[in-house]
Amino acid sequence: MVDQTAIIVISAFLGLASGIIMHRSDFCVAGMFRDLFLFRHSPLLRSLFLLVAVSMFLFQTAQLTGVLNYNLPSSLYGLPALTNLLGGTLFGIGMVLAGGCVVGTLYKLGSGSLPAACAFSGLLIGSALYGEFHPFWMQLTQATRLGDAATLPQLLQLPPTLVIFILLLMAGGLLYQWQIKGLLVRPNRIKGYLQPWIAALLLAMIGLTSFTLLGMPIGVTTSYAKIGALCENLMFPGHVASLSYFQSHNFSYFLPLSRQTLHAGAGPVWDGLALVQLPLIAGIIVGSGLSAVSMGKFNRCFTVPCRQLLSALVGGIIMGLAARMAPACNIWHLFGGLPLLSLQSILFTLGLFPGAWIGSFIFARYIVQQ
Amino acid sequence: MPEAVNKTVEIDVRGQICPSSLLTTLREVNKHKQLLRCGTLQLEILTDNHDSTNRICDAVGNMGYHVEVLDEDNYYRISIVKLAVKMGL
Numbered sequence: 001m002v003d004q005t006a007i008i009v010i011s012a013f014l015g016l017a018s019g020i021i022m023h024r025s026d027f028c029v030a031g032m033f034r035d036l037f038l039f040r041h042s043p044l045l046r047s048l049f050l051l052v053a054v055s056m057f058l059f060q061t062a063q064l065t066g067v068l069n070y071n072l073p074s075s076l077y078g079l080p081a082l083t084n085l086l087g088g089t090l091f092g093i094g095m096v097l098a099g100g101c102v103v104g105t106l107y108k109l110g111s112g113s114l115p116a117a118c119a120f121s122g123l124l125i126g127s128a129l130y131g132e133f134h135p136f137w138m139q140l141t142q143a144t145r146l147g148d149a150a151t152l153p154q155l156l157q158l159p160p161t162l163v164i165f166i167l168l169l170m171a172g173g174l175l176y177q178w179q180i181k182g183l184l185v186r187p188n189r190i191k192g193y194l195q196p197w198i199a200a201l202l203l204a205m206i207g208l209t210s211f212t213l214l215g216m217p218i219g220v221t222t223s224y225a226k227i228g229a230l231c232e233n234l235m236f237p238g239h240v241a242s243l244s245y246f247q248s249h250n251f252s253y254f255l256p257l258s259r260q261t262l263h264a265g266a267g268p269v270w271d272g273l274a275l276v277q278l279p280l281i282a283g284i285i286v287g288s289g290l291s292a293v294s295m296g297k298f299n300r301c302f303t304v305p306c307r308q309l310l311s312a313l314v315g316g317i318i319m320g321l322a323a324r325m326a327p328a329c330n331i332w333h334l335f336g337g338l339p340l341l342s343l344q345s346i347l348f349t350l351g352l353f354p355g356a357w358i359g360s361f362i363f364a365r366y367i368v369q370q
Numbered sequence: 371m372p373e374a375v376n377k378t379v380e381i382d383v384r385g386q387i388c389p390s391s392l393l394t395t396l397r398e399v400n401k402h403k404q405l406l407r408c409g410t411l412q413l414e415i416l417t418d419n420h421d422s423t424n425r426i427c428d429a430v431g432n433m434g435y436h437v438e439v440l441d442e443d444n445y446y447r448i449s450i451v452k453l454a455v456k457m458g459l
Contacts, residue, residue, distance in 0.1 A: 026421035031388055038389060044421070099387030115387045187424050189439045190446070297444050299418050301385035308387045368390045 006257060008279045010213055014206050015283020016290075018218065021206075022107040023288040024192060024295075025199035029330055030095035030104050033356035038364060043186060046178055047196035048334065053171040054204040055339035059211065060164045067212055070340075073150035075251045076216055077342035082144035083137065087326025088333075088348035092355015094322055095330065096363055097315025098122065099308075102221055102329040103284060105316065110288030112299030115312035122316020127221060128228030129317070130324035131266070134245035137325055152341040163341065192295045207335050214276050215255045215262075217336025220284075221323040222251070222266055223277035228320070230268035240268065266324075311367045315359075326351075375412045375451060377405065382416045384445050391415070391422040392429065399430060399450065406435065409452040418445045 021027065028044070035042040062068035073079050095101045098119035100108050105123065108116035130137075149155035153163040178184050184197040210218045225245075233240040240246050249265040251273060262272030292298040323329040326348050328337075337345025381398050383391040395415050405411035417423055423446045427437045430450050440447040 024420075026419065028388065028421065031421065034389065039392075114385055187428065189427055190420050190423060191441060193420055297418060299385055300444060301418065303382070304385045304387075308390065312387060363389075364393065367387070368393045 019287020024194035080343035088351020091322035094319030096359025111292035126320020
């Protein structure tokens with residue numbers, strides 16, 4: 001029997017901590033990629049690099065010491081296909097237009113941002129819309145499958161520990177250079193500001209805790225599809241019942257706390273994914289809200305240009321669609337899959353760059369009023 | 371001899387999607403470049419975003435202006451003036 005209360009409490013606590021950390025450090029993943037193209041300078045991207053490197057070390061150490069036990073491919077990270085790259089590109093466009101990624105939107109929503117509320121609505125709409133063409137997309141994914149290796153070490157046919165050791169040596173050298181030059185530290189002009197490099201370390205610890213106790217890295221977007229389907233179900237129950245995407249329960253994962261394998265899906269029902277992700281979503285919003293109130297910076301400004309609100313809504317829809325097509329969101333891939341060297345996540349990340357470039361171009365040209 | 375600041379222009383970018391705060395600030399600094407450089411104008415940017423506050427200060431500071439952040443009620447007020455004016459030259 002799964003102790004649901006314990007899982008809900010742990011997940012909500014991880015969400016609460018993530019919300020506070022992300023709000024205090026303004027850990028905006030969308031901004032990290034966008035600024036690279038818009039300003040040719042993205043100081044926060046170094047913190048994301050640190051997060052991935054530290055998570056890689058933590059996950060591998062946990063695996064070697066028996067704390068973690070996973071094998072890919074699995075429901076968490078499957079076999080790579082060109083659709084991962086396409087999904088990443090579309091996601092990159094969406095997150096720049098929305099002004100935040102799937103959790104960036106949550107922590108900004110928690111601090112009272114009106115555009116984030118539009119982006120959140122868009123995320124729910126986009127996630128539900130995906131159900132309309134899921135069978136076609138699955139066929140395309142099968143047709144563009146890129147082999148039977150799920151991870152980089154499997155592709156190279158080398159031991160994972162060796163590949164990770166080499167990558168960590170290279171990453172460590174680069175991080176050391178940045179540290180010497182003071183490039184990891186951001187100027188601190190704000191009371192209560194948390195340095196992004198500290199946020200990166202804390203978020204890596206949260207990722208490890210989630211993976212160890214709950215059986216998966218932090219992620220939220222399947223539950224966006226669930227909430228979207230729940231809303232659609234109120235209006236068109238017959239249609240929702242006819243969509244295969246909302247009826248399947250093909251996501252399965254091992255829950256270490258109860259030593260059980262749980263099955264879940266995107267349908268509007270309470271299952272193993274809702275159990276972990278919904279408290280996490282609520283936790284991030286509440287955590288960020290508490291952080292904003294404690295800093296005296298809860299947003300009460302509603303005079304945002306309509307063009308920006310529309311951009312956030314459209315960006316949210318694109319991001320919601322892309323997160324299902326990829327499959328999964330940037331947090332799932334960057335904080336979880338990339339440290340595990342999942343080829344799906346590597347392709348998704350590669351796709352984010354051209355996506356963020358296109359999104360930045362559209363944003364600077366059409367959204368910011370001249 | 372520089373003139374004293376006799377005009378203040380306030381730009382409110384609170385609540386807007388990033389990075390419009392930085393883009394709008396850079397556009398306004400460029401638009402008012404002449405008055406800012408002769409020291410007769412002070413630009414004040416109202417923002418509620420942590421990272422934008424840091425980024426605006428970095429970018430405008432690198433352009434040779436004096437930048438100051440004031441923590442107001444529920445937002446930040448960034449003042450931009452000619453460096454020499456602030457130093458009393």
